[in-house]
Amino acid sequence: MSGFKDMLNRDIHKVFLNVDEFAERRTVKYDGETYDGPEHEGIPVVLIGPVDKEREQLKDDHVQGLHLVTHTLYCALEDLGGKLPKQGKSIQINTREGGKFFRKYYIAASALEVGMLHVELEEMDD
Numbered sequence: 001m002s003g004f005k006d007m008l009n010r011d012i013h014k015v016f017l018n019v020d021e022f023a024e025r026r027t028v029k030y031d032g033e034t035y036d037g038p039e040h041e042g043i044p045v046v047l048i049g050p051v052d053k054e055r056e057q058l059k060d061d062h063v064q065g066l067h068l069v070t071h072t073l074y075c076a077l078e079d080l081g082g083k084l085p086k087q088g089k090s091i092q093i094n095t096r097e098g099g100k101f102f103r104k105y106y107i108a109a110s111a112l113e114v115g116m117l118h119v120e121l122e123e124m125d126d
Contacts, residue, residue, distance in 0.1 A: 008114045012076050016116065017044035028080065029092040029102065035080055042097060043079040048072040049121070071105065073119040077112060085110045085119050 017023040025042030028035045037043045049071030073093070077084070085091060085107045092102040105121035112118075 005114055012115050013044065016074070017046065017076060019044050022046055025097050027094045027102075028075070030080065030085060031083060031089065033081060033083075037079070042094070043075060045079075045093070046074040047093065048074075069123050070108070071121040071123075073117070073121055075117050075119075077115055077117055080117060084112055084117065091119070091121065 015021075019025055023044040023046050025037065026045050026047065027042045028045070035043050050069045051071070073091075087107050087109055089107050090104055091107055092104050095101045095103055103123065105123050108120040108122045110117060110119040
């Protein structure tokens with residue numbers, strides 16, 4: 001690994017996922033596992049959204065009033081147990097730091113970028 005990539009990996013939690021600056025601690029449930037950190041306070045994540053989009057309706061789709069809501073999740077690969085979330089699977093994230101209520105999202109896409117996960121999430125809202 002290059003010196004620059006080593007530096008980026010060291011800075012993931014110090015800069016990008018710093019809970020005093022950008023990130024929040026959230027509990028994430030994925031693939032039958034719960035990820036809430038060593039102190040059970042949650043793992044550091046940056047959750048961007050919601051962004052409300054017009055839902056593409058198919059010809060035979062007669063459901064009215066639903067909107068596609070998207071979010072983007074950033075977290076460290078190691079904090080999610082080294083798993084790259086798979087498209088089409090579901091993931092649950094608590095609604096606020098320390099919160100007991102979870103929102104369910106569907107994974108639209110995911111990528112690994114120098115130790116950081118970039119996960120595009122979708123949910124339906126009325």
